[in-house]
Amino acid sequence: MPTRVSSYSKINLGLAIGALRADGFHQLVTVYQTLALSDAVTVTARRAVKTAITIRSKDARIPTDGRNTAWKMVEFALVKAGFAAVVEVEIEKNLPVQGGLGAGSGNAAAALVGLERELGLNLAGPSRLEIAAEVGSDVPLFLVGGTVLGLGRGEAVYPLPDLPEMACVVAVPEVGVSTPQAFLDWDRLGVQEKLTPEASHARLSKLSRAIAAGFSGVSAVGGDLAGNPLLELVRTGIENDFEKVVFPLHPRLREIKHILEVGAVYAALSGSGSALFGLYADDQSAEQAAVRVRAAGVKAFVTRTISRAELVDD
């Protein structure tokens, strides 16, 4: 019987980019937060003598061959498990394809969950994270879910205490941002601004300290956190480094951020974009922000953050 799995999205609550590593990836510190906004992935699988993978989607932008993240995940998982199987994966897209919301990465994680259920596979936690990291830097986070610290190239994930549930507006401008290009632009900016390796490292340390302070509930300036570490993170000054290279190229995105910021606890670009998000203390503020974004001619979704327990139990 086919197994249908919700394939969630993520935003980045702060993202600091560090040095370019010898393997071509950049050192990162980020906090991921999973959102209820989702695609659906349906997996049908049976053991066979030889592996055959089929990917289907009504969305023509989705590659249906080995370039597809769900394909890669299924292939890696079967190799790891030492099984051959005939596997069909159907991807129902609601999320933007190249948006900074980790949609393709979420699809891969959901495909793994579906495959495991279909075949009764029981891969060990570290093996699951390992193959997820091989598929992409922001795939492992979806196997953890909720509020997640991302280190290394973003693939080294650590569960943080879940933030209290918050309303979220995701704005999806019709602008494509290439992640590898955004990283290259960051390197170029670093050269221009003569960012030394020490200064680069200090940026990562600063965000790490803000995260540690936020989640330990210890406020550097005192005051009531009202139980939400995000307030402390915002107070300490989280930011997404990609904004420094993406906003100058696409000034419209900065304007949309400003629209989202009205009434928000925090608003920012997600990943390298072009999706932007605002987090709100109540549904009404979120609804009003979505109306303003749409009035500016940009697609907006009203959603909410999703906790680790909700994501894993789904």
Ligand code: C5P
């Ligand atoms: O891991 P993922 O497939 O998402 O990475 C896509 C590309 O983004 C990489 O090939 C690399 O160019 C860039 N990247 C990076 N540093 C990271 C993550 C991604 O430079 N931490």
